[in-house]
Amino acid sequence: MTSVPGSDIQARVASLLHLETIIDFNIAMAKETEGKELSAEVVRPGVEAVLTRNDLGFYIIGEHTGRPVGQLMITYEWSDWRNAFFWWIQSVYVSPVYRRLGVYKALHYYAAEEARRQGNVCGLRLYVDKNNTIAQGVYAGLRMSPTNYDMYEIHFDACPAQRLAEVEKEQEVNDDATE
Secondary structure (H helix, E strand, O other), rough: OOOOOOOOOOOEEEOOOHHHHHHHHHHHHHHHOOOOOOOOHHHHHHHHHHHHHOOOOOOEEEEEEOOOEEEEEEEEEEEOOOOOOEEEEEEEOOHHOOOOOOOOHHHHHHHHHHHHHHOEEEEEEEEEOOOHHHHHHHHOOOOOOOOOOOOOOOOOOOOOOHHHHHHHHHHHHHHHOOO
């Protein structure tokens, strides 16, 4: 567990004990940032996967007097140019009443210190909405700087697990038809 000097916010790696809190935080974050209503039934297996599979990443929880008040998730990107990992900061959420009280700073410091300790991490990255000037100011205050890269994506209609189930069902139908 780590705390920022002068702060009573503590940060640590999350465990399955934090499952419900992280689900709630992710649902609240999606509603607040994108106006999306997420279902706990959809979010739960995604959060469980990260909490139980280190190869996917991990969550860091910020606590005040033992109560979870914020989170972030770390995922990994291998850089062949650097022969090291970048850690991507994602799923950042701080409970509204704890904003501007150093929660994100504690989470960020914990991630940065853990990355340095690992020895095979060459930096931290994150993406931020171009209009979210408050978050941009926070990140700049923590010595992060904008890059020359814009992000592009292709968004598939169904997540891979759902699509895989559909493909398997189609194959079963086709197999039955050819027998």
